[in-house]
Amino acid sequence: MSLEAKGLNYIVREIRPGLGQLALFRLSGQRQVPVLVDGPNVLTDSSVIIRHLDTLTQEPQLVPNNPQEAAQAHLLEDWADTTLARAVRLALFQAASNDPTLRIALLPEDVPEYFQKVLRGVPCGLIVGLSEILSQGELASLLTSLEQLSRLVESQSWLIGEKMSIADIALAAQLSLLKFPQSSGKNLYGKGCPGFLDNPALTALFNWRDQLECQLFQKNSSAS
Numbered sequence: 057m058s059l060e061a062k063g064l065n066y067i068v069r070e071i072r073p074g075l076g077q078l079a080l081f082r083l084s085g086q087r088q089v090p091v092l093v094d095g096p097n098v099l100t101d102s103s104v105i106i107r108h109l110d111t112l113t114q115e116p117q118l119v120p121n122n123p124q125e126a127a128q129a130h131l132l133e134d135w136a137d138t139t140l141a142r143a144v145r146l147a148l149f150q151a152a153s154n155d156p157t158l159r160i161a162l163l164p165e166d167v168p169e170y171f172q173k174v175l176r177g178v179p180c181g182l183i184v185g186l187s188e189i190l191s192q193g194e195l196a197s198l199l200t201s202l203e204q205l206s207r208l209v210e211s212q213s214w215l216i217g218e219k220m221s222i223a224d225i226a227l228a229a230q231l232s233l234l235k236f237p238q239s240s241g242k243n244l245y246g247k248g249c250p251g252f253l254d255n256p257a258l259t260a261l262f263n264w265r266d267q268l269e270c271q272l273f274q275k276n277s278s279a280s
């Protein structure tokens with residue numbers, strides 16, 4: 057999303073969990089995505105990557121210059137990358153464990169049919185038993201935070217100040233796991249976690265996310 061915001065050219069390489077991460081480790085010295093390869097620079101961690109992009113092209117400046125706004129953006133982005141990221145991952149895992157269609161939609165498209173069949177047949181309880189569970193307290197806290205943000209974006213376009221920032225991108229990116237946006241492809245688009253994607257108190261938040269996506273992805277596809 058940041059690369060789109062900046063209008064920079066890029067190629068996306070998906071990393072397959074497991075073996076794909078070995079190659080990633082060889083490249084970057086760690087196993088997580090995102091990793092940005094920009095000529096000789098191999099950058100890890102989304103915040104580091106965004107700060108690097110800000111040095112390449114100023115507009116839009118994703119880390120605000122104003123110290124107050126920069127501090128707010130940093131805190132929101134950090135929350136989105138840690139607390140929110142963990143909660144949405146667990147929520148999606150729980151949703152997928154209850155819904156065989158979502159489980160299959162989450163697989164890469166080239167996964168063989170027989171494997172999909174096996175996965176479709178795995179009992180719900182078994183899958184959720186393998187995962188850490190989102191506690192009731194964490195779920196309530198996640199919902200409260202998202203409802204507050206939903207109310208916020210009803211009255212302003214951007215989370216902080218008058219322009220798009222790293223905070224907007226970090227939040228929008230994490231919201232994808234609760235309700236997949238159009239850019240996730242036809243198998244996933246509109247799917248996600250019941251209780252969030254169909255929650256009226258979060259409608260404004262998902263609309264805001266969709267608008268942001270539209271603005272980023274359509275702006276550049278119509279320009280090219």
Ligand SMILES: N[C@@H](CCC(=O)N[C@@H](CS)C(=O)NCC(=O)O)C(=O)O
Binds near residue numbers: 087089102103137
């Ligand atoms: N703080 C990092 C977090 C990166 C992260 O959590 N990446 C996840 C996917 S979003 C990942 O690669 N998980 C695979 C793993 O940990 O093995 C950032 O913002 O870039």
